[in-house]
Amino acid sequence: xxxxxxxxxxxxxxxxxxLLVSVPVLLSAQTKNKPAxxxxxxxxKLVVGIVVDQMRWxxxxxxxxxxxxxxxxxxxxxxxxxxxxxxDYIPTVTAAGHTCIYTGSVPAIHGIAGNDFIxxxxxxxxxxxxxxxxxxxxxxxxxxxxxxxxxxxxxxxDELRLATNFHSKVIGIALKDRGGILPAGHTANxxxxxxxxxxxxxxxxxxxxxxxxxxxxxxxQKIPETYLKNxxxxxxxxxxxxxxxxxxxxxxxxxxxxxxxTFPVKTSSxxxxxxxxxxxxxxxxxxxxxxxxxxAINGENMGQGDxxxxxxxxxxxxxxxGHQFGVNSIEIEDxxxxxxxxxATFFTYLDAKIGSGNYTVFLTADHGAxxxxxxxxxxNVPAGVWNDASVLKAxxxxxxxxxxxxxxxxxxxxxxxxxxxxTVNYLHLDQATLKKDCIDFLQTDPNVAFAxxxxxxQTANMPHELRTRILNGYNKDRxxxxxxxLKPGYFSGHxxxxxxxxxxxxxxxNPYDAHIPFVLMGWGIKHGTLTRETHMTDIAPTIASLLHxxxxxxxxxxxxxxxxx
Ligand SMILES: [Zn+2]
Numbered sequence: 001x002x003x004x005x006x007x008x009x010x011x012x013x014x015x016x017x018x019l020l021v022s023v024p025v026l027l028s029a030q031t032k033n034k035p036a037x038x039x040x041x042x043x044x045k046l047v048v049g050i051v052v053d054q055m056r057w058x059x060x061x062x063x064x065x066x067x068x069x070x071x072x073x074x075x076x077x078x079x080x081x082x083x084x085x086x087x088d089y090i091p092t093v094t095a096a097g098h099t100c101i102y103t104g105s106v107p108a109i110h111g112i113a114g115n116d117f118i119x120x121x122x123x124x125x126x127x128x129x130x131x132x133x134x135x136x137x138x139x140x141x142x143x144x145x146x147x148x149x150x151x152x153x154x155x156x157x158d159e160l161r162l163a164t165n166f167h168s169k170v171i172g173i174a175l176k177d178r179g180g181i182l183p184a185g186h187t188a189n190x191x192x193x194x195x196x197x198x199x200x201x202x203x204x205x206x207x208x209x210x211x212x213x214x215x216x217x218x219x220x221q222k223i224p225e226t227y228l229k230n231x232x233x234x235x236x237x238x239x240x241x242x243x244x245x246x247x248x249x250x251x252x253x254x255x256x257x258x259x260x261x262t263f264p265v266k267t268s269s270x271x272x273x274x275x276x277x278x279x280x281x282x283x284x285x286x287x288x289x290x291x292x293x294x295x296a297i298n299g300e301n302m303g304q305g306d307x308x309x310x311x312x313x314x315x316x317x318x319x320x321x322g323h324q325f326g327v328n329s330i331e332i333e334d335x336x337x338x339x340x341x342x343x344a345t346f347f348t349y350l351d352a353k354i355g356s357g358n359y360t361v362f363l364t365a366d367h368g369a370x371x372x373x374x375x376x377x378x379x380n381v382p383a384g385v386w387n388d389a390s391v392l393k394a395x396x397x398x399x400x401x402x403x404x405x406x407x408x409x410x411x412x413x414x415x416x417x418x419x420x421x422x423t424v425n426y427l428h429l430d431q432a433t434l435k436k437d438c439i440d441f442l443q444t445d446p447n448v449a450f451a452x453x454x455x456x457x458q459t460a461n462m463p464h465e466l467r468t469r470i471l472n473g474y475n476k477d478r479x480x481x482x483x484x485x486l487k488p489g490y491f492s493g494h495x496x497x498x499x500x501x502x503x504x505x506x507x508x509x510n511p512y513d514a515h516i517p518f519v520l521m522g523w524g525i526k527h528g529t530l531t532r533e534t535h536m537t538d539i540a541p542t543i544a545s546l547l548h549x550x551x552x553x554x555x556x557x558x559x560x561x562x563x564x565x
Contacts, residue, residue: 041548044523046303046359047160048293048350049183049312049543051098052339053176053319054506056327056368057085057515062243063336066236070344072336075363079521080563082534087367087514089472090483091414091507095128095178096473097366097536098314102155102183104540104555106472111152112182113478114414120477123410123420126150129178131206138202138211138219139195146177146193147206148186153554155185156540156547157310162187163549167307171296172314175280175289179314179366189300192292196277199224201292214299218292224276227284232265234334235341244330251372252325253502255281261325261502281324283338285317290346303354308547314366315339326372326504327512360523360546364539365516367506370491374500383489385500386447388412398441403429409438415492415507416454416480417442431481438482450485457483469509485509520563530562 056062060072060081067073075081089096089106091114099105099112107113112128119126129146136144154162157170172184172191180191188207192215195202200219203211211219238247245251252261255278257270271278279285293313296302302309318335325331343363350359376383392412399408405427410418417438424431435453442451452460457470462485470483486492488510495501506513518539524546537557544551545559 042524043308043547044358044360045308046297046350046354047308047310047543047547048359048361049102049310050343050361050363051101051174051179051183051312051314052363052365052517053094053174053179053314053316054322054367054369055318055365055517056512057083057365057517059336060517060519063333063340066337067340068344070347071340072343073340074344074347075361075519075521078527079361079519080525080527081529082518082538082560082563083529083531085364085516085518085534085536085538086511087516087536088469090469090485090509091473092367092509092513093414093507094176094319094366095182098179098182099151099155100536101364101366101539102157102185102312103151103153103552104156104537104544104557105153105552106537106556107475107479108472109153109475109554109556111150111475111478113473113475115178116413117475117478118410118413118418118480120418120421120479120481123418123422125411125413126478129181131204134204134206136195136202137204137208138215139198139200141195141197141202143177143193143195143197144202144204146181146204148181148184148188148191149206151182151186154552155183156543156549156552157183157312158185158187159544159549159552160308160310160547161185163547164307167305169300169302169305169307169309170312171300171302171310172312173289173292173296174314175285175316176314176319179316180312183312183314192296194277194280196275196280199276212299214295218295218299223288223291224279225271227288228267228271228276228279228282230284231268232263232282232284234263234330235337238263238330241330241333244333245328245375247330250499251375251502252329252331255324261329261331263330280317281320283317283321283335283342285320286315286335286339287342289313289315289317290342293346294349297350297353303359322369322503323505324503326375326502327369328371328375357523360520360525360543362518362520362539362543364518364536368511368513368515369504369506370489370508370510370512372500372502372504373489373491376489377500381489382487384447385493385495386445386486386490387494388415388492389494391442391445395438395441399434399437402437403434405429408434411480412484412492413480415484415486417482417484418480435481442482442484447486447490448484449487450483452483452485454479454481454483466509518560524565525563526565528562530560534560
């Protein structure tokens, strides 16, 4: 729309240009603090993508009353919220989520089939960002052997680099390597992640030979120690956390070195044995990540040039804390209140540095989380855990009995049956029969809702919505041959006592795992909300549309036009 108007109004614009060129003082006064305009294309100076790891959509409202005016409330009150954004594949895990957000694509196409997945041809387990050909930069650590090479498609950040002949700067930042690397794409200037051992933010030789000076300076500040020396106390008096279960309960996992999952968390003494990686599990981990976002924008002069820059930030501590304490904990409630304050500070910084209205922010999540199963059961909601390790054992025993061959199934990674194809092929076993035998066995499990042959998922007797999620998640080279779908409220896990596992997890198709926030704010964004269903795959095409660049090359999403001015 904007571009068409531009051509219609060409004559008027030409006249304007002549007028402006003839008044250079006026021109320089007017372009100061104006959005970047490359070859006449209006774009923001900076895009900041924020992924809040494990943020359920309902957290926008669950803690709304206690949010400040400058954080989540500002996003909702100034920005545009797509209220019904769904993840359309399984498994709903971190690596697949970050990849989908930035590629507009699904595991079937982008190849990131899980945090870890089995290369089906070899049976080898692969970590999503693993790359043995590169080394750490900024520390001596195996944590640096990471790159985006397992990713098969471009990201919207790649497309921005390609569209501007690499003039735009792209940087990815997260405590988790995969949270920084996958969003930043193949052509990024840099991705940075946290090394527990050294307490440094590091990168890999995929991106650079040496850390830039600003990053060395940031590491020299020893921020992890500084933050950990302050114990984690709740922001408000603990008896006012009305949205959560009382502090000491059986559904939460205590920190190592503590006997109860309760406040205060004395990180000042705990970190001496736990190490600096403890910062991942407290709200200060997110604070430090946003500190680094500011240092990167300052150090790299992001948003100050003629081309749009893109900072991809992922906040990982919400996920670590969620896994440990679960959805209904004071720890999670307080974590979101801390994050809200940190976001308010960050937005205020962007207003001053880039200029209010000159940047676009979007905030979303890679997946949600389930309630703790025992907590649900104690409130009469059907739920439970499914011990994938013991099911694997039982399935292999069943197959041993039937085929007289041991170890036919390698793993149940990502709720999928991964076969040992070396043996299957060597013995010329009939795969269709083998799969049918496994499915028959799995369907006798009372926790299993469906067990589906991936090759026949299209015609499986189940709701269309589930079939779509299986097909989108199935990458034939990297996913198992049978998909297991548990009953609602169930997830895979195990416990050492009869009270079930503490904390929670995610990975299923169910709304608690698959309904995520998607809020945009700033340059080019209307104020409003949308209740029609949108999809995680729509995020990258929406940003591409905002920037007038090509959608990523594996994108299957559609731009949310309603959000754009
Ligand atoms: Zn995650």
